[in-house]
Amino acid sequence: xxxxxxxxxxxxxxxxxxxxxxxxxxxxxxxxxxxxxxxxxxxxxxxxxxxxxxxxxxxxxxxxxxxxxxxxxxxxxxxxxxxxxxxxxxxxxxxxxxxxxxxxxxxxxxxxxxxxxxxxxxxxxxxxxxxxxxxxxxxxxxxxxxxxxxxxxxxxxxxxxxxxxxxxxxxxxxxxxxxxxxxxxxxxxxxxxxxxxxxxxxxxxxxxxxxxxxxxxxxxxxxxxxxxxxxxxxxxxxxxxxxxxxxxxxxxxxxxxxxxxxxxxxxxxxxxxxxxxxxxxxxxxxxxxxxxxxxxxxxx
Ligand code: PRT
Ligand code: ZN
Numbered sequence: 001x002x003x004x005x006x007x008x009x010x011x012x013x014x015x016x017x018x019x020x021x022x023x024x025x026x027x028x029x030x031x032x033x034x035x036x037x038x039x040x041x042x043x044x045x046x047x048x049x050x051x052x053x054x055x056x057x058x059x060x061x062x063x064x065x066x067x068x069x070x071x072x073x074x075x076x077x078x079x080x081x082x083x084x085x086x087x088x089x090x091x092x093x094x095x096x097x098x099x100x101x102x103x104x105x106x107x108x109x110x111x112x113x114x115x116x117x118x119x120x121x122x123x124x125x126x127x128x129x130x131x132x133x134x135x136x137x138x139x140x141x142x143x144x145x146x147x148x149x150x151x152x153x154x155x156x157x158x159x160x161x162x163x164x165x166x167x168x169x170x171x172x173x174x175x176x177x178x179x180x181x182x183x184x185x186x187x188x189x190x191x192x193x194x195x196x197x198x199x200x201x202x203x204x205x206x207x208x209x210x211x212x213x214x215x216x217x218x219x220x221x222x223x224x225x226x227x228x229x230x231x232x233x234x235x236x237x238x239x240x241x242x243x244x245x246x247x248x249x250x251x252x253x254x255x256x257x258x259x260x261x262x263x264x265x266x267x268x269x270x271x272x273x274x275x276x277x278x279x280x281x282x283x284x285x286x287x288x289x290x291x292x293x294x295x296x297x298x299x300x
Contacts, residue, residue, distance in 0.1 A: 011071035014053035029217040083134035103194035109186040129159030
């Protein structure tokens with residue numbers, strides 16, 4: 001009798017900005033799943049992969065403690081937890097595997113529009129409201145700045161209006177929330193996006209195959225986003241110039257064309273998006289019949 005493989009667990013955000021994007025990523029990795037009645041666990045139907053739906057702040061701890069083999073959450077949350085665990089003596093609570101191309105934001109200082117404070121160098125003795133006290137304290141220490149940090153668990157942007165702080169340090173993506181609260185964005189202290197993390201504990205042999213397969217598929221999905229497959233006809237003499245024009249292109253495949261000696265077919269994968277201007281430049285170099293196709297899957 002063959003043994004079924006051990007199931008692997010991945011922690012993702014239950015309900016928030018990253019939830020749909022994480023589920024979409026898992027689906028693109030080929031996972032078909034059903035949700036439990038309590039909606040806290042998704043069971044993989046075609047792969048031995050289940051996911052736990054939890055608050056994003058709990059994800060680093062679940063991965064650190066090996067309750068989950070993998071997790072996805074924002075680098076902002078990972079960095080705050082990393083500092084917390086480091087202070088308690090654990091310097092390697094999880095393995096950062098790969099940044100993902102969603103959840104982009106930045107952790108930045110912001111100052112009241114009509115106040116005197118305009119730069120972080122002016123903050124001597126001022127109070128900073130933030131949901132990321134350890135990251136901010138670490139930044140102040142590294143830059144020899146003297147500010148008092150107070151923790152806000154939400155609605156950080158209203159702290160100056162409430163008279164609780166002179167400035168804030170919060171996540172920003174469009175900047176709309178800061179503007180609506182009459183705050184001006186200042187120095188960025190962390191550029192963040194979602195990230196795939198793995199438990200620091202060695203993955204047991206019966207799980208390695210599927211952990212590796214899932215990690216490889218996630219890398220593949222990341223690679224194809226924005227990548228394009230380009231086909232064209234071109235004079236052999238223009239190949240070098242054409243290669244130079246294509247953003248992030250790997251070595252092209254060059255194929256002879258029947259009964260045409262000076263022209264070849266060129267097929268190439270571009271790791272970046274290809275704009276109309278590039279196609280026009282390719283045409284000027286002598287390329288014709290240019291086709292740009294989306295890529296569905298890629299395995300390095
Ligand atoms: O309930 P749970 O604890 O799981 O969720 P949460 O409320 O802590 O997190 P959630 O869903 O708001 O965000 C999850 C993750 O998304 C964050 O940890 C970041 O990694 C990432 N992310 C990306 C953001 C933003 N963009 C973002 N703009 N997280 C929060 N914001 C907030 C920000 O705090 C501010 O209130 O959006 C507002 C600013 O947005 P703009 O567009 O007005 O600048
Ligand atoms: Zn949270």
